[in-house]
Amino acid sequence: MPPRTDNVSRYLRQTKELFGDELYLTIQPQSSSPSLDVDFNSNLSAFEQEICTCQKCPLGQSRNKFVFGVGDPKASLLLVGEAPGATEDEIGEPFVGRAGKLLDKILAAIDRNRQKDVFICNVMKCRPPNNRDPLRTEVDECEPYLLHQIHLIKPKLIVALGRVAGQTLLNVDKSLKSLRNTFHDYHGTPLMVTYHPAALLRNQDLKRPTWEDFKTIKDFLEQNK
Numbered sequence: 001m002p003p004r005t006d007n008v009s010r011y012l013r014q015t016k017e018l019f020g021d022e023l024y025l026t027i028q029p030q031s032s033s034p035s036l037d038v039d040f041n042s043n044l045s046a047f048e049q050e051i052c053t054c055q056k057c058p059l060g061q062s063r064n065k066f067v068f069g070v071g072d073p074k075a076s077l078l079l080v081g082e083a084p085g086a087t088e089d090e091i092g093e094p095f096v097g098r099a100g101k102l103l104d105k106i107l108a109a110i111d112r113n114r115q116k117d118v119f120i121c122n123v124m125k126c127r128p129p130n131n132r133d134p135l136r137t138e139v140d141e142c143e144p145y146l147l148h149q150i151h152l153i154k155p156k157l158i159v160a161l162g163r164v165a166g167q168t169l170l171n172v173d174k175s176l177k178s179l180r181n182t183f184h185d186y187h188g189t190p191l192m193v194t195y196h197p198a199a200l201l202r203n204q205d206l207k208r209p210t211w212e213d214f215k216t217i218k219d220f221l222e223q224n225k
């Protein structure tokens, strides 16, 4: 696994490719975690237009549709999955199908929905063939896009949905169980890891711990308005 500084360097290189030299950095050396404050003359939909034809990794060749993400561009809650699945690749929207419907119900239980204070996306914007896990090299190319989405949205909390999303964002090889129940740090934004809604469809026993996680998420967001 490459060090985190590689991701930041790649983010800066890619954003320079996208936006030229209009790039301002504030580096806070006192912080224990990497802090990135980059100002671009850009908004979320303009950013989507900038990157929707991306061919930086081989998944650009095999995808059907690019899946940028949906939701409130100023959401306090950012949900991040691993990568689009088959239906998402067909439609161009993350978390559709049965798992998506379950996610919608979970969001309704904390008084949110896809348009209300939530943004939903994936680490990878294109589907890996046969739903395989994304390769580290592919993640390294795509993760800077997520970093820029976070920069534009400025969520109060990021929630990684599923083991692979959690492992990928935190750059660790730990079980989902060990990643739960902790506020991690993702480039200066608190990050929690919980179960992927598809896992709940396969195993009903995961519904209770997932609901506990979303109660924690709701409390956190109410305390950090």
Ligand code: SF4
Residues within 6 Å of the ligand: 054, 055, 056, 057, 058, 059, 060, 061, 124, 125, 126, 138, 141, 142
């Ligand atoms: S997965 Fe990401 S880096 Fe690869 S082609 Fe798609 S948008 Fe580009």
